[in-house]
Amino acid sequence: MHRYESILIAGAGDVGTRLARRLAAEGRRVHALRRSEASGGDGIVWRRGDLLRPDTLAGLPPVDALVFAATPDARDEAAYRAVFVDGLRHVIDALPTPPRRTVFVSSSAVYGEHDGAWIDEDTPPAPLGFNGRVLLEAERWLATRDVGGVSLRLAGLYGPGRTQLFDRLREGKAGVPRDRQVYANRIHVDDAAAALAMLLDVETPASVYLGVDDTPLPIDVLYDHLADLLGAPRPPEGPAPAGVGNKRLSNARLRELGFRCAWPDAREGYAALVRASSV
Template sequence: MLATSPAQRYETVLVAGAGDVGTRLARRLAVEGRRVFALRRGETPAGDGIVWLRGDLTRPETLAGLPKIDALVFAPTPDAREEAAYRAVFVDGLRHVIEALPVMPHRTVFVSSSAVYGEHGGDWIDEDTQPSPPGFNGRVLIEAEAWLAAGPVGGVSLRLAGLYGPGRTQLFDRLREGKVAVPRGRQVYANRIHVDDAAAAIACLLDIAAPERVYIGVDDTPLPIDELYDHLARLIGAPLPPDGPAPAGVGNKRLSNARLRATGFRCAWPDARDGYAALV
């Protein structure tokens, strides 16, 4: 069924981990007239038609009094790139927030990552490809996905590719400073999705009938890294990056969004070259 004609619209949603993507999603849902709660650990803003809550996913005692909701979006960000921090947030934190809810949600969307996939020599990858995470982050996410899928909370995992968009322009700075190298002529691919498209994809998966357990969230156009970075360098008037090794711990692959597109979802920015250009 197309996302534009959902079988079920969940009217009360909690976004647990309302960082950049989560806040964009919460605002989108509020504009649609839904009752939206957004949970974050730090200071909470006001307005936007969102009910802001404060709590720490790693400390279950701070999650007391969560509201009754129809659907949950779990989209936290660890505060350190360490296995213990990832496990505390994605495995324990997911369990803590679900156990703190007064009733089980009908739909839970877990914001995961394409880090669960490893090296594939530039081949196309989809949701049926066996995960082979090269790092602890991917391994922890797979564990959290499996826990969610085994539970009674309508679990759906969205494995997002590399995010870019407003406020995520560090790559421009690195290009200007000459701190970027690319594997030239070796067809090593970059996979990206604009932050607004990521939020829209989560919103889509909240409502579609009979979703699959896993989706890949990526735009329509995987690009060789040298082609993408050369394009960005020309956009900002920076020198073209020199030849160098591929990014470590990522793996060369082309991610397919065919399953997500089959829901009726379409990226507003199907090609990262255009999405980045809009940021300049």
């Protein structure tokens, strides 16, 4: 593995901040870019800037590697395009020298409907919604640049602070299809950060990886398990999540690098969240 010593994380939200702390603990020079102020004292150089406003990105330092982990403020096509297409271009253009490695946080939303079949990085993308279309456009633009581009297509994130599903289950608002197997694909936020850290250092990476745990689960199995943990009623019959598609994501390519999830099964990860938060 090759080790890059100076890294800029553009979009230091939940996953980006977890990655920044992990890299700083390894003694690397980490610059974390976000729109809001952040306190120091953690070995991270916090920088304030807006990816949508190139003028605020002046003065970025030269770095070996870039991780683009931004998220849009709104769930509409204009907001996604502004962040993932324009914002990615703005930050790369603002750097004084091109990074030798760029890791782009993408999403499994680039895939379509597969009737519960296993899919991997070689499965042709067929986005069902604007989010997947925009992310795929950004991935393809990155691939045209000489910046060592790698895209990590993350499955659904869960972890500390991400407890909206608990509330929906308690309130009886989380229906599930029970007449057919519709799969949920998840990855814990700490595992997502660990995967990003690994992809920074792979000497000759592939252009795309899937970031997902080891255990795709039928959504009714997962939600019933969570309801039991919470002491909530099991969810009623309902439609599958819209615009997601039914598929099982394989992390075999990531595992070939030596990656192992700390939380290989979301049932275990969610159980730890319930214990820790006493919710």
